[in-house]
Amino acid sequence: MTAATLSVSRNSQMRAEAIAGYAFAMPALFLILILLILPIIVVFMISLTDYQLGALTWSWVGLANYAEMMADKAFLRSLANTFIYVAIVVPGSVGFALIIAILVQERTKSKAIYQTIFFLPVTTTLIAMSVVWHFLLNPSLGPVTSLARALGFGDFDVFGDPDLVLVGLAVIGIWQLVGFNMILFLAGLTAIPRDLYDAADIDGADGVWDRFARVTWPMLGPTTLFVVVTSTITAFRVFDTVAVITRGNPMGRSDVLLFTLYKVGFQDFNIGPASAMTIAFLVFVLVVALAQAFLIDRRTHY
Amino acid sequence: MAPVPKSRPRRRTDRLVASLTAHFFLILGAAFILLPFVWMLLTSIRPASEVFTAGFNPIPSAFAGVENYSEALTKSPLLRFMANGVFVCLGILAVQLLFAIPAGYALAKLSFRAQPLIFALVLFGLTVPVQVTALPIYIALARLNLLDTYFAIMVPFFLSVFGIFLFRQFFKSFPQEIIHAARLDGFTETEIILRIIVPSAMPAIAAFAVFSITSHWNDLYWPLIVTTSPDHATPPLGMMIFRDQETGSNYGALMAGAAIITAPLIIAFLIAQRHFVRGITMTGVK
Numbered sequence: 001m002t003a004a005t006l007s008v009s010r011n012s013q014m015r016a017e018a019i020a021g022y023a024f025a026m027p028a029l030f031l032i033l034i035l036l037i038l039p040i041i042v043v044f045m046i047s048l049t050d051y052q053l054g055a056l057t058w059s060w061v062g063l064a065n066y067a068e069m070m071a072d073k074a075f076l077r078s079l080a081n082t083f084i085y086v087a088i089v090v091p092g093s094v095g096f097a098l099i100i101a102i103l104v105q106e107r108t109k110s111k112a113i114y115q116t117i118f119f120l121p122v123t124t125t126l127i128a129m130s131v132v133w134h135f136l137l138n139p140s141l142g143p144v145t146s147l148a149r150a151l152g153f154g155d156f157d158v159f160g161d162p163d164l165v166l167v168g169l170a171v172i173g174i175w176q177l178v179g180f181n182m183i184l185f186l187a188g189l190t191a192i193p194r195d196l197y198d199a200a201d202i203d204g205a206d207g208v209w210d211r212f213a214r215v216t217w218p219m220l221g222p223t224t225l226f227v228v229v230t231s232t233i234t235a236f237r238v239f240d241t242v243a244v245i246t247r248g249n250p251m252g253r254s255d256v257l258l259f260t261l262y263k264v265g266f267q268d269f270n271i272g273p274a275s276a277m278t279i280a281f282l283v284f285v286l287v288v289a290l291a292q293a294f295l296i297d298r299r300t301h302y
Numbered sequence: 303m304a305p306v307p308k309s310r311p312r313r314r315t316d317r318l319v320a321s322l323t324a325h326f327f328l329i330l331g332a333a334f335i336l337l338p339f340v341w342m343l344l345t346s347i348r349p350a351s352e353v354f355t356a357g358f359n360p361i362p363s364a365f366a367g368v369e370n371y372s373e374a375l376t377k378s379p380l381l382r383f384m385a386n387g388v389f390v391c392l393g394i395l396a397v398q399l400l401f402a403i404p405a406g407y408a409l410a411k412l413s414f415r416a417q418p419l420i421f422a423l424v425l426f427g428l429t430v431p432v433q434v435t436a437l438p439i440y441i442a443l444a445r446l447n448l449l450d451t452y453f454a455i456m457v458p459f460f461l462s463v464f465g466i467f468l469f470r471q472f473f474k475s476f477p478q479e480i481i482h483a484a485r486l487d488g489f490t491e492t493e494i495i496l497r498i499i500v501p502s503a504m505p506a507i508a509a510f511a512v513f514s515i516t517s518h519w520n521d522l523y524w525p526l527i528v529t530t531s532p533d534h535a536t537p538p539l540g541m542m543i544f545r546d547q548e549t550g551s552n553y554g555a556l557m558a559g560a561a562i563i564t565a566p567l568i569i570a571f572l573i574a575q576r577h578f579v580r581g582i583t584m585t586g587v588k
Contacts, residue, residue, distance in 0.1 A: 013485075014413070020491035021414035028405030029420055031461035036427050039435035046438070053444065100331055103324040110325070116575060117332045120339065123571040123578055125520045127538035128560040131545050132338040135345070135553055141354060143341060175335065183583045208320065237431060240522050244542060258433055258523070265437055266527045275437055282434045289429040 040282070047275035065276040075277065077252055078260035081166060082236060085256060088170035089177065089235040094227050096174065097181030102216065104182065105189050115186075118179035126176060130244040133172050134159065159246050162253040169241050169254060177234060181227050188223030192216065229292040233285065257281060346370050346558040353553045370554035371562070377555065378547060379532065380562055383540025390455050390536055391515045398462040398514060399507065406469025407495055411481060421470070427463030432524055440527055454528040455536065459518060465510055468584065472506040473499060512574075512581030519567060537563045 047065050051058040069075050104114045121129065136142050139157035149155060158168035196215045205214045239258040242248065248255040248263070261281065265274030344360055345353060347367035374380060408414070409421050435458060443454045476499065484494050500507070522538040529535055532543055544559050571578045 017412045017491075018414040021408045021412035021417060024404035024408035024412070024491070024495075025414075025416070025420050028401045028461070028466055029416075029423075031401055032420075032423050032427060032463070035439070035458060035461045036430060036435060036463070037423070039438040040430070042438040042441075043434070053441065096331070100328065103328050106321075106324065107328075110328075114328055114332060115579075116572070117335055119575075119579060120568070120571070121335060122582060123516055123567050124339075125538055125541070125564050125567065127520070127522050127541045128563045129338055129342075131541060131556065131560050132342045135557070136338060136341055141553070143360075175338075178331075179335070180583060183579055187583075237433070240538070243522060243526070244545070261433065262523070262527070266440070271437070271441075278434055278437055282430065285429055285431060285434070 043275045043278050046271060047279050049272065051271055053269050053271055061272070065272040069273050069276045069280065072273065074252060074255060075260055075264075075273075078248075078255040078257050081253065081255055082238070082257045084166050085170055085173065085238055086232060086235040088167065089173040089238075090228060090231045092170065092174040093177040093181050093231050093235075094224070097178045097227065098185050098220075098224070100178065101182045101185035101189055102212070105186060115182075118182050120179065121176045122180045126240045127244055129176075130172065130241045133175075133241075134245045137168060159254075160250055162250050165246055165250060165254045169238070169246065172241050173235060173238060177231060181231060184227050184230075185220070185223060188220050189216070192219045225295055226292075229288065229295075233288055236284070236288075342557045342560050342564075345553055346561050348554055350552050350554045366554060367558075370552075370558040373552065373555040374544070374558040374562060378540070378544040378559065380540060380544065380559055383532075383535050383537050384563070384566070386452075386534055386540075387519050387537040390452060391518045393452070394456050394459045394518050395511055395514045397456070397460045398465050399510075401460065402462055402465035402469055402510075403500065403503070403507075404495060405466045407473050407499055409466065409470040410473035411476070411478070412491070424463045424466050424470075427461075428467060432458055436524060436527060443528060449528055450530045450534060452534055455525050455534060458524060462510075462514065465514070468506060468510055469503065472503055476502065508577055509581040509584055512577050513584060516567060516578070516582060 048060055048062060049058045050061045050064075100114075100118060104111055104118075107114060136144050137158045139145050139155060139160065145156065156164065158164045192215065196219065197211060200211060200215050203214075205211060237258060238256050239262070242254055242256050242259045243262070246254040248259055257277075258281075261274060261277045264270045264277065340360075344362060347365055347370065348362040349364050349366040350370070352363055405420075409417060409424070439458050440449075443449050443457070448454050480498065481494055484498055489497070519536070520538060521536070522542075525534075525536045525539045526542075529539055532540070535543060541560065541563050545556060
């Protein structure tokens, strides 16, 4: 074969590859365009109009929907509630997961069984388990409340008490998330070289706390950051427990962002403000994603 | 200075104390995790009358499991909801694989002009939750008169950018020489995917299947929006419908219903734990 024919065949091979590439990627690209890109553009456009479901005419209203959203006490309250919820669930689920992962990793025979138990809530239908939690904490019939009463803690109604309701929901959030975070921490822990502990041991750092402070914690830095980010995103999207247990009650104290979005958009069909909220939600999610990309990039090269 | 060697017995008791302390905290944590599961099962076999007086007494006075479970199955079309769940999950998974595997192969192994752009769109899509696209897709479905159909429940998830991303990463490490050799043997690109890539990607497909099925079996937000009749309700929605009919009257049957709905995934998890842990945490470990 001469150089010319070789380059011709290489060219035709490259063309064949490009054609195949387009053929295989096009169906997915089509879905990306109609199920992802187009909806985002549409929801942004709607947020600038007074469009109503089924209406034949609509007009541009500028930022009126955003102004209405920012003046809406229920929206601001749900945003504040969501942040409180995140502020409880993230430290709770990350902190407990780290402790559990360290304790579980050192077990030999019982490691597998503990892992199974802690991971169980991750796979389970949260809606069904929310019904169970609702019953467990039921002020008159629930075993947890009966036990507390018998031990002399008095009566309490977690989901009926405006000051306790977010804590109650956050406990369920932690219950669901802790096993997932534990697995991520276990992966991080396995990656720490044994030699580092031996070296610390020789340096005299052989206590549990010393080993943690000098080796485990610094080496887990990138994992911890990652777990915090994924937990934040998960906690920010809390919906199921609120929809099943409290529906935003009492007095809107458990209204969270996605539940408010659901009510405004799909129960009241108040399309304009709902699309403004959707854009606000998207902006938040993108900010977290960018922060993650930025932080992880910087933190992994020390 | 050389470290002072500690005496062996002290180290051994130290280790015993450490291990006992660890077990103490782990058992405490495990009890918290298991509490709702145990109470769900106990209440599901407890006589209805006893639920109101049981308090924290764990042991039912009589076995009423048959009544409770049969009531859960007859009062509400639980089996219908589960069948809907199976149909919806398998439908979504099939379409996701059909679109994501070729796209993943194209992004990993074929070079063409639009490739970086498509990959960038995939990475962008990874950060966008379904709640962002829900409103416009809902409006489109309403206009097309497609609300409250299986299609409506499934359609937003036909695209899994995560699936495309996962398969792209997996195929990336597939040896180029094998693909090259297959081409020289006269394999078309489609044959390469079907006969070489897919068989080698079975672990990735299994992990993705677990991820996809658990997320859509458990999803509430979207089915709640597009479903109005119980006919197409998926298990989580069915659980809510059942709960609303049962409010305050029969906790035994309600817990039996919760047990029935959670059973398939729990059993599958206990059988194939490794796949579950891998499949679900894959979103985390990239």
